[in-house]
Amino acid sequence: MEHSVSIHNHIQLVAGEITEELKRSLAQFDGAPSKLIEAMEYSLTAGGKRLRPYLVLAAAYAVNADEAMVRKAIAPACAVEFIHTYSLIHDDLPAMDNDDLRRGKPTNHKVFGDAMAILAGDALLTAAFGFITALVKQGQVDAAVGIEIIDELSRYAGALGMVGGQVADMQGEQGITSIEQLEYIHQHKTSDLVVFSVKAGARIAGASEYQLQQLEQYGRNIGMAFQIQDDILDIIGDEQKLGKPVHSDINEQKVTYPFLIGLEESKELVAKLTEEAKAAVMDADLAYTDQLLELADYLVHREY
């Protein structure tokens, strides 16, 4: 597992850098109410694998293996983590999933109250777009590229994307019957932001339309594989490693891939999606493919 250790370490290294960058980025809000910034920072720095920012940077490097260029991709990497973080804060609210803990820490509303949690989420969401405009205004990226990235952020994170997926998930709790519904939920709730991540990184690095298409395919597949693997780990995972109780889906009578198509077929589906993701990358005429290929495997072999 030498291979898997190395990508694991690389992900952790990048996660640490992203966390520092996220903290630094909060300086832009100097002058805003300090409690609001505290609430934003609390959830931004509460841990997490930072897989979406990693994907932004890895996709940029895949298109143009140049360190200076990859630094520009830190802006969309922060943007997507702001979006992901806001979605977790709102998701945890009493009105939604009503979770008291996330990654072993009290959720945002438990610390700052429901009202502040709603507003901290709103502020993170609104600020995400500012990362991209700042990059353009600094002259680091063409305005037209910035517009494309913002356009996709608005779409993939909104009613047709992540928010739509959340709504479908919520409605699904009243009884999902078909694999199509479950696919819709996973695709939009999880996969859309993954697709945004790889495309945004690739755009920063000057990807061609063909490369963007291939990377979209890659992102779509690993996003789905990631979510199905999550369902699988809820059944066969190790509570210690996962950092959360297993069998919660079963206890909450949540309809999952293993529930609908069986555990073995779910595993096969994850493997198939992963192979297709890797094939899309290998056929994309990229400058560097190692990180994207290793990440695809890592997501399947992860135990947490």
Add this chain to the structure above:
Amino acid sequence: MEHSVSIHNHIQLVAGEITEELKRSLAQFDGAPSKLIEAMEYSLTAGGKRLRPYLVLAAAYAVNADEAMVRKAIAPACAVEFIHTYSLIHDDLPAMDNDDLRRGKPTNHKVFGDAMAILAGDALLTAAFGFITALVKQGQVDAAVGIEIIDELSRYAGALGMVGGQVADMQGEQGITSIEQLEYIHQHKTSDLVVFSVKAGARIAGASEYQLQQLEQYGRNIGMAFQIQDDILDIIGDEQKLGKPVHSDINEQKVTYPFLIGLEESKELVAKLTEEAKAAVMDADLAYTDQLLELADYLVHREY
């Protein structure tokens, strides 16, 4: 009052057109969960004076009095109304102001539930940015102009702007003591989005930096005047015309301008802010100033 009747009618005319445009704009979400779109539409079409969209269009026309050009400003006009609407939905939530009624109709969460109201707000906020990117992608506005507008939307609507104002307002309910705190709240909670509106419209119409500065001054002043006038109407207004009970600020022990500096001085302040707003417009080398000047007066003389 011939003068004031005419602007009143014009505002109503534009409000009707904006409402139609907002409805039409929802077609872009075809494919999203229908209940989500329903929740978004419910609040988008729940009435309101549409003063922010009016300001976007009036500022565009002031810079370049050309009807075809003003049509382009409909995109930022919709964007700002999406932002305003999301802020009202989240504001009304039980965790925030816990309001059951808005403009005589049940609030969003009373109809669709708290979770859906949170998500509908998130979707509206996320979609606001897409109006500007669509305009650029249609080739109607330069990408650089689109980036500036999005940059300001992210700032004026976020932690340093409207959301920051909401937080300060919430914290103020535990006891505001200074006029500076109240000014901070009004400036960010209300005035920032007004400033965004006039600047966005002006940018679409190709305003110079000088014109933008003057219009920012105008927006800042009428935004503050509007909010102080709101405080005044809560004391001396007519419940029938206002469509909401008066004296609610007093009953809720809310600290307002009249409370802090007295009713007469508040009225004088509104008059002074209005005159300064009009002076800024008159000195701005604009193509057409009637709408902006009349609107400034209208906001003071309104009875609702």
